[in-house]
Amino acid sequence: MDGLNGVIEQVSKEKGISTDSLQETIEQAMVAAARRIYGLTKDIEAQFNPDTNEIDLFEFKTVVEEIEDEDSQIDLDAARNLDPGCMIGDELGLKMEIEGLGRIAAQTAKQVIIQRVRDSEREKIYDAYQGRVGELITGIVRRFEKGALIVDLGKTEGVIPSREQVHSEGYRQGDRVQAYILEVARNARGPQVVLSRTHPGMLVKLFELEVPEIYEGIVTIEAAVREPGQRAKIAVSSRDQDVDPVGACVGMKGSRVQAVVAELKGEKIDIIPYSTDPARFVCSAISPAVVTKVILDEESRTMELIVPDDMLSLGIGRRGQNVRLAAQLTGWRIDLHSETQVIEMNDKARSDLARVQNLSEDNREILIRYGFRRLEDIADSEPSDLAETLAIEEDRAQAIIDEADEILTEELRIKLERREENARRLAAGEPTLEEEEAAAARAAEDARRAAEGLPSLAEEAAAEAAALEAAALEAEALEAAELEASATTEAAESAESTEGQ
Secondary structure, three states: OOOHHHHHHHHHHHHOOOHHHHHHHHHHHHHHHHHHHHOOOOEEEEEEEOOOOEEEEEEEEEEEOOOOOOOOEEEHHHHHHHOOOOOOOOEEEEEOOOOOHHHHHHHHHHHHHHHHHHHHHHHHHHHHHHOOOOOEEEEEEEEEEOOEEEEEOOOOEEEEOHHHOOOOOOOOOOOEEEEEEEEEEEEOOEEEEEEEOOOHHHHHHHHHHHOHHHHOOOEEEEEEEEEOOOEEEEEEEEOOOOOOHHHHHHOHHHHHHHHHHHHOOOOEEEEEEOOOOHHHHHHHHOOOOOOOEEEEEOOOOEEEEEEOHHHHHHHHOHHHHHHHHHHHHHOOEEEEEEHHHHHHHHHHHHHHHOOOOOOOHHHHHHHHHOOOOOHHHHHOOOHHHHHHHHOOOHHHHHHHHHHHHHHHHHHHHHHHHHHHHHHHHHHHOOOOHHHHHHHHHHHHHHHHHHHOOOOOHHHHHHHHHHHHHHHHHHHHHHHHHHHHHHHHHHHHHHHHHHHHO
16 A cells, blocks of 8 residues: 555646545545455444555444444453553444455555546536536537437537437538537436537527627527527617617628528528517517507417518418417417408407397497407406496496307307207217208208209209210310321331331
């Protein structure tokens, strides 16, 4: 064990591990080694001796008058030969001498120091990267494992799992890649730095790098959402009235936003002015569509946006992408309708609400204006809210709600009765109510046609089928004639070629 103290001090300086920590770890390992030799019943402790540069082992026993357990007890006479001042009940440490202890100690110390250095380096890496979660980092792609990218970060490796990759992007070994530090996880092989190219935080950090006003705290990114590789939206605000947050993020001739787009491999980015007014914020978020009317329901956090007919597709976006991102950005559910759709919806609503006798025509128009288009909307409302909307007494509002509820209850009763009747008819092999009603409608239409001297529905369908069949036969005959004419032409050309030879 010569030089153990020197080794401990050298490792402490080189690796930044305290000498006390190394000594304590070696002591614990020596106790474990001794217990493997002597068994687990003995009370053994280890202590580093700086004078001898060795680890001393001590076996502790209780001082007793009469020994009942030799592994844990020592009689008083024997104890006083070692320590004259000891008393019954004292714990006495007896230095252990075992053959081969030096070799075991040296081997144990070496293993412990190696393991402790490894653990310390892993802990340093963990602490270093744990403190950088939420930051950007650049590394080199080293290899691919089960769909994940393994990235060399210098002191350790990072992993970009498949779920955190933008699948339209492609990488090869040796490529530089910038990513967002998502988390640092501990595992048996050391700390694992999990990276992401899809997290909205990456978008935010890229703008922080490109826009000094964000770094200085003048401009704030209030929210950011992405459909990675395709499109993103960010909402920005400014605490300085003289600084336009959108313009600051766009930059001169779009230079700042284009730098972010380039890093995200062409991902389109909409920069939206943030507003504490929900309606204004949502209308901005749905751009490039222009909103002509907003109906807002704060309780359900739902907003109905009405746009011109030619802007509906712009508002919805490709596969619903624009309206979906706008809803995620603002935290509001968005129902988007064209002006023509709203006219049709309102016409149907007038018909439905007219069934409530307690509602005047003017009140029906007021309710439609506020988004009450179904009887369910009235039945589910609070009397106080409905009274305030219509500027009527609460008792009258309650009567309107009760009437709407009665109509819906009656509709449900009829629906259940029809369902039961259809089940009975199907079991009996009879036509369903819907089939019977359709047959009656066809019979009435045939009667009308007969009265006007027109063919019945069945005769009309048969005539149409015959016309289609005749047209198909005519097309087949024409195709056969064309093929025959083509064959004749080819034969004539072949004969002329032979005569020429």
